[in-house]
Amino acid sequence: MRSIPNKTIYDVIISGAGPVGLFLACELALTKCSVLILEKAEDPHSPLKQLPFGIRGLSAHTIESLYRRGLLNELQIHKRLKNPHQNAKQGAQRQVGHFAGIPFLEGNVDTSQWKYRLPNSTPTSLISEMQELETILARRAEALGVEIRRGLAITGFQQTEDGVTVQSEDEFFQSKWLVGCDGSRSVVRKIGGFEFAGTEPEFTGYTTKMDIADPEKLSPGRIVTPTGMYMQSQPGYVVIQDFDGGAFHGSDKPITLEHVQEVLRRVSGTDVTINALHTATTWTDRARQATTYRNGRVLLAGDAAHIHAPLGGQGLNLGLGDAMNLGWKLAATINGKAPEGLLDTYYTERYPIGAQVLDWSRAQVAIMGLSPEARALNAIFRDLMNTHDGATYFAARVWGIFTHYDLDGSHPLTGYSVPNFELEDGTTIGNLMHEGKGILLDFGTDAALKRLADKYPNQIKYVSGPAKEQLGLNAVLIRPDGIIAWATDSDPDYREFERALARWFV
Numbered sequence: 001m002r003s004i005p006n007k008t009i010y011d012v013i014i015s016g017a018g019p020v021g022l023f024l025a026c027e028l029a030l031t032k033c034s035v036l037i038l039e040k041a042e043d044p045h046s047p048l049k050q051l052p053f054g055i056r057g058l059s060a061h062t063i064e065s066l067y068r069r070g071l072l073n074e075l076q077i078h079k080r081l082k083n084p085h086q087n088a089k090q091g092a093q094r095q096v097g098h099f100a101g102i103p104f105l106e107g108n109v110d111t112s113q114w115k116y117r118l119p120n121s122t123p124t125s126l127i128s129e130m131q132e133l134e135t136i137l138a139r140r141a142e143a144l145g146v147e148i149r150r151g152l153a154i155t156g157f158q159q160t161e162d163g164v165t166v167q168s169e170d171e172f173f174q175s176k177w178l179v180g181c182d183g184s185r186s187v188v189r190k191i192g193g194f195e196f197a198g199t200e201p202e203f204t205g206y207t208t209k210m211d212i213a214d215p216e217k218l219s220p221g222r223i224v225t226p227t228g229m230y231m232q233s234q235p236g237y238v239v240i241q242d243f244d245g246g247a248f249h250g251s252d253k254p255i256t257l258e259h260v261q262e263v264l265r266r267v268s269g270t271d272v273t274i275n276a277l278h279t280a281t282t283w284t285d286r287a288r289q290a291t292t293y294r295n296g297r298v299l300l301a302g303d304a305a306h307i308h309a310p311l312g313g314q315g316l317n318l319g320l321g322d323a324m325n326l327g328w329k330l331a332a333t334i335n336g337k338a339p340e341g342l343l344d345t346y347y348t349e350r351y352p353i354g355a356q357v358l359d360w361s362r363a364q365v366a367i368m369g370l371s372p373e374a375r376a377l378n379a380i381f382r383d384l385m386n387t388h389d390g391a392t393y394f395a396a397r398v399w400g401i402f403t404h405y406d407l408d409g410s411h412p413l414t415g416y417s418v419p420n421f422e423l424e425d426g427t428t429i430g431n432l433m434h435e436g437k438g439i440l441l442d443f444g445t446d447a448a449l450k451r452l453a454d455k456y457p458n459q460i461k462y463v464s465g466p467a468k469e470q471l472g473l474n475a476v477l478i479r480p481d482g483i484i485a486w487a488t489d490s491d492p493d494y495r496e497f498e499r500a501l502a503r504w505f506v
Ligand SMILES: Cc1cc2nc3c(=O)[nH]c(=O)nc-3n(C[C@H](O)[C@H](O)[C@H](O)COP(=O)(O)OP(=O)(O)OC[C@H]3O[C@@H](n4cnc5c(N)ncnc54)[C@H](O)[C@@H]3O)c2cc1C
Pocket: 015, 016, 017, 018, 019, 020, 021, 038, 039, 040, 041, 055, 056, 057, 058, 152, 153, 154, 155, 181, 182, 183, 184, 186, 187, 188, 207, 283, 301, 302, 303, 304, 310, 312, 313, 314, 315, 316, 317, 318, 319
């Protein structure tokens, strides 16, 4: 591969303008890194990104991240939509999520068990549309100076100690870092030689829009049959799961009307007739994760780093969490403001979260299976989810309430997302995070704490004064991604505070 002299050398090239690549670009550009995104598709619009196919559930951490960057209010579609889980009623209670298709009910979720959630917290879940989310993120990225070039697929790259030369057919680009956000079939992951380890699929899933001649032949709701499952969410919008070991999805065969009709007839046990197939896409429960997220100057994020079944809707949330975690660390590395080993914590923090999500999806597949054992387990889960503790546990997992990183620190909140503290003038901690800096929130006015934080003027903002509800805390050090790096309920241990500062900032 040749490199072209005298061309712009970007700080970062990102492969893929999906939600993860776009959000990462915004995070990097916030601290003035120069970013080029190369995107394979010429047209950012696609029916698969639009409703109803493009519907995506956002969970607590994603919603907090968007809020902390001033983007939450730009999401509009959820204001027009009802949560699909809420359409179905069970008695007088609303369904607010599911595990393996088994709903948990709002009335059973006891949020008072989540000790550190404040009443003004952002929602725990929200319905969004991929198209809208990508449009908002692309607009923000461009406003921050990110260059997005569409219709250019990355076809190769080569890295040296100093940088990466990236190829798209016969064009070459140079950068200090390359991040693969190019989805489940990531070229960056493949060319970069990343190991992608995991488990093989049990089924091929189909998401389709079709005209059905005799829709009354399909039963309403989610129907489990001896050969699979199907669900008609609205007339003509049918999701099918065919337990074929993932063979069709892996075959790269075209998704024809005849094929979908054969699968639907077999799975539904009817002779239903499809008149026209408008849109169809397939997916599986293949669950794989890159065994490392970094190889030299090349990193992975989002679906490029991990894939799993879309059951329970966690992939986008996982990927946006990667971007929020990686953005400030990579930017600090580029800007010469990273303590030793900072970038490595991207992998050590995010890999375990990804592994948990893969297991969450495997557990769902296990109890959705068609064997008598799977059906028996399914019935037990259904009973558990109808209890208060069961529903509260499942809600916390699905909404990401318990997500935390294993950081050193004596306070139980260390490693968790910061509660949305509100100062007496009405400013919330989320409002203070738009610039992507760390924050020392000092509910008193401790001159020594201020002096220590002031040693990092470009990285840490010092904020003091009482909050309306302090949850027993006295001071909190917050990383740029909203994670608590240090906290104290009483008089500060200044040595511990200094150690926390030195661990995350330079
Ligand atoms: C049916 C379904 C329902 C889902 N529901 C949910 C849900 O409710 N909640 C949730 O959290 N997740 C959900 N997911 C998962 C979620 O959509 C993905 O995890 C998310 O889109 C991943 O984002 P990404 O940016 O990593 O990858 P992608 O969205 O796949 O974007 C990758 C981008 O890279 C581009 N690209 C590919 N190759 C190249 C190349 N060589 N060079 C340059 N560009 C390239 C692609 O064109 C694309 O634009 C669902 C998935 C499916 C299939």
